[in-house]
Amino acid sequence: MSITTARVKIVKYKDNLASYQEDIVVKEAPLTVCCNNVEVATLLCSPEHEEELAIGFLVAAGLIKSKEKITAILHNTEENAVFIKYKDENNQSVLKRYMTTGCGMGMLLCSEEELMASDKYNGTLSLEVKNIILLMKELQHKSELYLNTGGVHSAALSDGKEVIVFREDIGRHNAVDKIIGYATLNDIPLNDKVIISSGRISSEIVLKLAKVGVGGIISRSAPMDRAVEIAKNFNMTVIGFARGKRMNIYAGEERIRELSE
Amino acid sequence: MSITTARVKIVKYKDNLASYQEDIVVKEAPLTVCCNNVEVATLLCSPEHEEELAIGFLVAAGLIKSKEKITAILHNTEENAVFIKYKDENNQSVLKRYMTTGCGMGMLLCSEEELMASDKYNGTLSLEVKNIILLMKELQHKSELYLNTGGVHSAALSDGKEVIVFREDIGRHNAVDKIIGYATLNDIPLNDKVIISSGRISSEIVLKLAKVGVGGIISRSAPMDRAVEIAKNFNMTVIGFARGKRMNIYAGEERIRELSE
Numbered sequence: 001m002s003i004t005t006a007r008v009k010i011v012k013y014k015d016n017l018a019s020y021q022e023d024i025v026v027k028e029a030p031l032t033v034c035c036n037n038v039e040v041a042t043l044l045c046s047p048e049h050e051e052e053l054a055i056g057f058l059v060a061a062g063l064i065k066s067k068e069k070i071t072a073i074l075h076n077t078e079e080n081a082v083f084i085k086y087k088d089e090n091n092q093s094v095l096k097r098y099m100t101t102g103c104g105m106g107m108l109l110c111s112e113e114e115l116m117a118s119d120k121y122n123g124t125l126s127l128e129v130k131n132i133i134l135l136m137k138e139l140q141h142k143s144e145l146y147l148n149t150g151g152v153h154s155a156a157l158s159d160g161k162e163v164i165v166f167r168e169d170i171g172r173h174n175a176v177d178k179i180i181g182y183a184t185l186n187d188i189p190l191n192d193k194v195i196i197s198s199g200r201i202s203s204e205i206v207l208k209l210a211k212v213g214v215g216g217i218i219s220r221s222a223p224m225d226r227a228v229e230i231a232k233n234f235n236m237t238v239i240g241f242a243r244g245k246r247m248n249i250y251a252g253e254e255r256i257r258e259l260s261e
Numbered sequence: 262m263s264i265t266t267a268r269v270k271i272v273k274y275k276d277n278l279a280s281y282q283e284d285i286v287v288k289e290a291p292l293t294v295c296c297n298n299v300e301v302a303t304l305l306c307s308p309e310h311e312e313e314l315a316i317g318f319l320v321a322a323g324l325i326k327s328k329e330k331i332t333a334i335l336h337n338t339e340e341n342a343v344f345i346k347y348k349d350e351n352n353q354s355v356l357k358r359y360m361t362t363g364c365g366m367g368m369l370l371c372s373e374e375e376l377m378a379s380d381k382y383n384g385t386l387s388l389e390v391k392n393i394i395l396l397m398k399e400l401q402h403k404s405e406l407y408l409n410t411g412g413v414h415s416a417a418l419s420d421g422k423e424v425i426v427f428r429e430d431i432g433r434h435n436a437v438d439k440i441i442g443y444a445t446l447n448d449i450p451l452n453d454k455v456i457i458s459s460g461r462i463s464s465e466i467v468l469k470l471a472k473v474g475v476g477g478i479i480s481r482s483a484p485m486d487r488a489v490e491i492a493k494n495f496n497m498t499v500i501g502f503a504r505g506k507r508m509n510i511y512a513g514e515e516r517i518r519e520l521s522e
Contacts, residue, residue: 006486011510011520013390018520023509028464028485044464129274150502151461151483170463170485200412202431203289203305222412224289224431225267226305241411248284249272259272259279 003027004046004145004152004168026151028170032081033057035064038095046145046152046169049178050075053169054082056181060208063094067184118210120235123191125215127160127237127256129247132218135163136242139196140220142166146198155179156196157188163196164188172199173208180212190214194237201240203227210234216252218242223250264288265307265406265413265429287412289431293342294318296325299356307406307413307430310439311336314430315343317442321469324355328445379471381496384452386476388421388498388517390508393479396424397503400457401481403427407459416440417457418449424457425449433460434469441473451475455498462501464488471495477513479503484511 010023029047033040033054040063045053051073058064064086072085088094135158143154145168155175156166165188167178176195183190191213197205201223207230209217216237223240228250231238237252253259271284290308294301294315301324306314312334319325325347333346349355396419404415406429416436417427426443430436437456444451452474458466462484468491470478477498484501489511492499498513514520 008486008489008511011514012507013510013520014507016506018510023511025484025486025489025511028487149483151485170461200431222410223286224412225269225286226289228269228286245277246273246275249274249279250269250284250286253272259274 002145002148004048005149024148026145026149026170030080032079034081034083035095036084036086036091038099040095040098043171043174045171045174049167049182050082052167052178052181052185053174054084054181055184056177056179058084058086059180059184060177060212061098062211063091063098064184067187118234119213120233121191121210121213121215122235123213123215125160125192125194125237125255127194127216127218129256129258131161132239132242132247132256133245135160135196136218136220138163139166139198143168143198153197153199155198157183157190158194158196159192160194164193172197172202172205175199176205176208180208194218197221200224201227201238203230206230206234206236206238210236216255218247263406263409265309266410285409287406287410287431291341293340295342295344296347296356297345297352299360301356301360304432304435306432306435310428310443311343313428313439313442313446314435315345315442316445317438317440319345319347320441320445321438321473322359323472324352324359325445328448379495380474381494382452382471382474382476383496384474384476386421386453386455386498386516388455388477390517390519392422393500393503393508393517394506396421396457397479397481399424400427400459404429404459414458414460416459418444418451418454419457420454425454433458433463433466436460437466437469441469455479458482461485462488462499464491467491467495467497467499471497477516479508 005024006027012021030042031045032042069087071087074083145152152168153172153175154168157164157179165182167175169175195217197219200221201219203226206227218239220243231251237255238250239247241248266285267288273282291303292306293303330348332348335344406413413429414433414436415429418425418440428436428439456478458480461482462480464487467488479500481504492512498516499511500508502509
């Protein structure tokens with residue numbers, strides 16, 4: 001039994017028959033993220049890779065910018081909390097601003113100012129249709145927790161050819177945050193990478209990727225209109241409904257080779 | 262063209278061919294909810310039924326308890342905001358507590374205290390297998406926006422026999438909040454009702470329904486372990502994977518008639 005699933009007794013109804021059975025459901029656990037003694041957020045997540053999640057969350061929120069300044073990461077499993085020490089003279093004021101303006105407003109809701117303040121993507125990501133098809137296939141094969149429980153999202157980081165890291169989580173944002181945390185902790189540059197995802201492509205996800213400098217996102221699900229707009233503004237690639245040998249390219253098609261061959 | 266969708270130009274790749282086409286994507290719009298001049302939250306939502314969403318959000322958050330005390334609802338479409346006046350002497354202190362403790366911590370994250378403080382469900386909801394099968398079928402037929410765009414969640418309120426109101430939204434929580442708002446504005450009691458949903462059953466959704474006194478939730482998707490625990494604590498019904506003539510009953514099976522016939 002995995003640490004991310006639990007067994008429950010259910011009544012299964014099928015073909016006009018009800019029977020008591022055991023079933024596997026996905027676990028949901030609260031995780032409190034503390035940075036320099038400030039409780040920044042409590043996330044509901046799949047209880048694995050908690051340190052990555054905490055770091056990724058803080059990086060995506062703009063509260064941590066450099067791995068070198070992280071002086072301690074402590075995962076307290078009894079309190080369901082990750083405590084992070086970050087040595088930066090601006091951190092207290094950034095945290096304060098985040099806690100007073102960021103939190104009630106939808107964590108990553110993009111104001112026009114924020115959009116203007118960030119840089120356009122100018123990395124070297126390059127994609128090929130045949131590799132995208134293979135990557136989506138791989139994502140699906142890796143999604144064990146989904147196959148067992150139907151209750152999670154999966155995300156992967158790729159250079160366009162291979163899956164570098166794969167994470168599953170009950171939260172669409174958490175799965176991506178775990179990837180960002182992994183990349184931060186392992187010094188993996190993001191600006192020649194793409195995120196592969198099972199979930200819908202919302203503006204918040206695209207903005208998050210823009211902030212950390214990822215080149216785009218590929219998903220088997222649908223994008224929202226603002227997500228496409230933001231991706232175009234940031235010069236990023238958005239591919240939706242990537243299923244089998246099909247895909248819809250909503251933004252950044254110039255980054256995909258062999259598209260018109 | 263619906264107010265909840267937009268047309269975009271895409272590159273469609275299929276059968277080794279790429280072509281420029283028009284595609285429909287679901288719209289995503291920010292909506293600011295203001296109660297008594299306090300900005301409570303900005304939600305990303307499908308831009309329809311905004312007043313229901315604002316009211317439902319406030320009711321689910323415990324900030325509004327009675328329709329009679331709502332003295333004004335104003336939807337300002339230019340500012341993407343709904344302004345609500347609520348006449349209650351405790352409102353300012355409740356709002357203040359909510360804004361300082363509620364927001365950063367995950368809106369409805371259930372502390373043990375909160376769980377103990379709420380009442381167990383003791384309403385009169387009664388369900389029948391054959392009706393559940395029909396209701397799920399109806400939900401699927403109604404899900405036009407999903408069929409067109411693949412990007413939304415749907416939710417419905419039912420007495421176990423008929424669909425009373427149906428809503429779609431890009432947010433799983435928003436769809437349920439719109440239902441709660443509709444019920445509040447139309448004086449529809451919730452304690453003999455069930456929510457039917459397309460989305461995963463998380464603890465936050467079950468806690469939200471427990472707070473407003475709904476008897477349970479039926480979904481074609483999976484539940485999480487804490488959602489099942491909370492439902493059991495509150496004496497509520499949770500049915501997952503309700504697809505075709507199958508369903509898994511995770512909690513509150515005593516409320517379903519003809520289960521063992």
